[in-house]
Amino acid sequence: MICLKNLCFNANRRKILAELSLRVKPGEFVVVTGPNGSGKSTLAKIIAGLVRQSSGQIILDGEDISELSITERAKKGIAFSFQQPVHFKGLTVRDLLQIAVTGQETFIDPGVIDFASLLAEVGLDESYLDRGIDKSLSGGELKRVEIASALARPAKLLIFDEPEAGIDIWSFDRLVGVFKKLRKKSCAIIVISHQKRLMAQADRIVILKDGQIAKSGPADKMIAALEKEQA
Amino acid sequence: MKTLDQIEKDLFKTVADIDEIPSGAYNFRINGKAVGRQSSANINVEPQKNGLKITVKPSTKDDVVHIPVIITESGMTETVINDFYIGDNADVTIVAGCGIYNCGADRSEHNGVHTFHVGKNAKVKYIEKHYGAGPSTGKVINPVTKVYLAENSYAELELEQIRGVDSTDRVTEAELKDGAKILVTEKMLTQGRQHAKSHIEALLLGKDSVADIISRSVATDESRQEFTLHIEGDNECRGHSECDAILQGKGSVIATPSLDAKHVDAQLVHEAAIGKIAGEQLDKLMSLGLTRLQAESQIINGFLK
Numbered sequence: 001m002i003c004l005k006n007l008c009f010n011a012n013r014r015k016i017l018a019e020l021s022l023r024v025k026p027g028e029f030v031v032v033t034g035p036n037g038s039g040k041s042t043l044a045k046i047i048a049g050l051v052r053q054s055s056g057q058i059i060l061d062g063e064d065i066s067e068l069s070i071t072e073r074a075k076k077g078i079a080f081s082f083q084q085p086v087h088f089k090g091l092t093v094r095d096l097l098q099i100a101v102t103g104q105e106t107f108i109d110p111g112v113i114d115f116a117s118l119l120a121e122v123g124l125d126e127s128y129l130d131r132g133i134d135k136s137l138s139g140g141e142l143k144r145v146e147i148a149s150a151l152a153r154p155a156k157l158l159i160f161d162e163p164e165a166g167i168d169i170w171s172f173d174r175l176v177g178v179f180k181k182l183r184k185k186s187c188a189i190i191v192i193s194h195q196k197r198l199m200a201q202a203d204r205i206v207i208l209k210d211g212q213i214a215k216s217g218p219a220d221k222m223i224a225a226l227e228k229e230q231a
Numbered sequence: 232m233k234t235l236d237q238i239e240k241d242l243f244k245t246v247a248d249i250d251e252i253p254s255g256a257y258n259f260r261i262n263g264k265a266v267g268r269q270s271s272a273n274i275n276v277e278p279q280k281n282g283l284k285i286t287v288k289p290s291t292k293d294d295v296v297h298i299p300v301i302i303t304e305s306g307m308t309e310t311v312i313n314d315f316y317i318g319d320n321a322d323v324t325i326v327a328g329c330g331i332y333n334c335g336a337d338r339s340e341h342n343g344v345h346t347f348h349v350g351k352n353a354k355v356k357y358i359e360k361h362y363g364a365g366p367s368t369g370k371v372i373n374p375v376t377k378v379y380l381a382e383n384s385y386a387e388l389e390l391e392q393i394r395g396v397d398s399t400d401r402v403t404e405a406e407l408k409d410g411a412k413i414l415v416t417e418k419m420l421t422q423g424r425q426h427a428k429s430h431i432e433a434l435l436l437g438k439d440s441v442a443d444i445i446s447r448s449v450a451t452d453e454s455r456q457e458f459t460l461h462i463e464g465d466n467e468c469r470g471h472s473e474c475d476a477i478l479q480g481k482g483s484v485i486a487t488p489s490l491d492a493k494h495v496d497a498q499l500v501h502e503a504a505i506g507k508i509a510g511e512q513l514d515k516l517m518s519l520g521l522t523r524l525q526a527e528s529q530i531i532n533g534f535l536k
Binding site: 048049050069070071074075079080082084086088089090091095096099100102103104105106107149153 | 447475509511512514515516517518519520521522523525528529530532533534535536
């Protein structure tokens with residue numbers, strides 16, 4: 001169970017998050033959506049430890065992890081998929097997945113890892129394992145590798161920050177398939193997204209506005225409400 | 232071949248990746264003397280003044296010659312001049328490399344001048360690793376590599392300064408005739424107060440000649456690196472150079488590229504990037520469970536891999 005209590009984040013004298021509280025249970029799939037600047041990505045980064053909250057608490061399975069580093073949170077079971085995949089000169093897809101699975105550097109014997117299955121989850125074949133994580137991969141391929149690296153983690157909480165960003169329509173179809181399968185996982189899942197096809201996979205949708213939860217409820221009702229607003 | 236002590240074995244393993252005497256042609260040099268030499272059916276290794284003359288027969292296929300050098304005596308300075316003649320249509324790998332172990336007060340210095348004459352349609356891969364060990368700060372390696380590529384030949388140079396070399400002044404030059412291609416990959420790590428200087432130059436004389444020069448370096452602590460990369464296009468040709476460097480601590484790097492297009496169809500490109508490790512790279516690896524130090528080490532090892 002991840003429990004966010006009264007999270008606040010201020011930047012440049014502006015409130016990005018204002019007393020935001022949220023609980024996500026194990027096995028629950030929550031999509032967080034809302035207009036640009038509503039604080040969605042900041043919220044995801046604060047949970048993963050990439051950004052430090054101004055105040056408030058983050059509780060994972062009863063333990064206060066608010067002051068823990070990115071590494072410590074990762075070791076506690078928080079996995080984060082970046083909105084913008086990172087390039088690495090000299091690291092291969094295999095290297096990244098090995099680090100994701102073991103939490104160790106690549107010169108340490110990884111034991112037996114089924115790299116092919118990890119890639120298959122995001123619709124890539126084994127030939128990608130020895131590709132560099134660099135400009136030789138397309139945006140969609142990089143994004144899928146990024147998602148695979150998060151899925152490879154032994155996670156209690158999986159966070160995806162706009163997984164649909166930067167991918168083409170063909171890759172997006174596969175991505176929806178990935179998230180359909182994710183529903184079977186026992187961990188908690190938070191997905192930051194604007195895409196209704198991803199929202200439709202969720203148990204619950206949370207709509208942020210001005211750093212606060214404006215609405216929250218079951219996916220079908222919230223999608224209907226969003227469509228009504230946009231009509 | 233003399234029996235090697237542990238330091239000598241470690242140096243040979245590090246610079247030439249050898250645990251035992253290779254089956255093909257070789258020349259092992261320790262403290263200025265050849266301690267083992269062998270030619271093979273297709274590769275002749277013979278002494279010449281201050282070095283070796285290595286001749287590869289035309290049409291030789293997939294053969295290898297090892298010529299590593301190590302110095303374990305403090306205060307030793309040597310200059311080795313090796314000339315390579317690669318016959319037409321040959322395909323050969325040359326494993327060189329220099330390791331210095333210096334635990335004394337004096338400077339140990341190796342100057343290696345390697346000149347390659349690569350025949351028509353021939354292919355050569357040259358691997359050269361440099362490494363220093365021991366507490367002295369007087370470990371100096373200055374290599375000069377000259378490559379003359381005949382029509383449609385190909386050379387691949389893997390040049391690496393692994394670590395521990397206190398001072399280096401490297402010069403790599405190539406001249407390419409019609410259809411010749413060269414790929415130069417130089418990797419360098421400097422630490423402490425080490426200093427490295429490298430000049431790489433490709434002269435594209437021939438039509439459809441191609442040069443690709445990739446330099447990757449990491450300057451840590453208070454070390455300093457200076458690079459000059461020069462490509463001259465005298466014909467319809469393609470040249471690309473890429474200089475990437477990571478800085479840590481008070482490390483510093485100056486990269487000075489120059490492109491000289493002397494033909495209207497010469498396509499010459501240079502890319503350069505110098506800076507500290509990107510924050511998002513650290514964040515990504517830390518989000519996978521590595522500590523900051525582990526993430527930095529992983530990024531640097533990958534970058535220089």
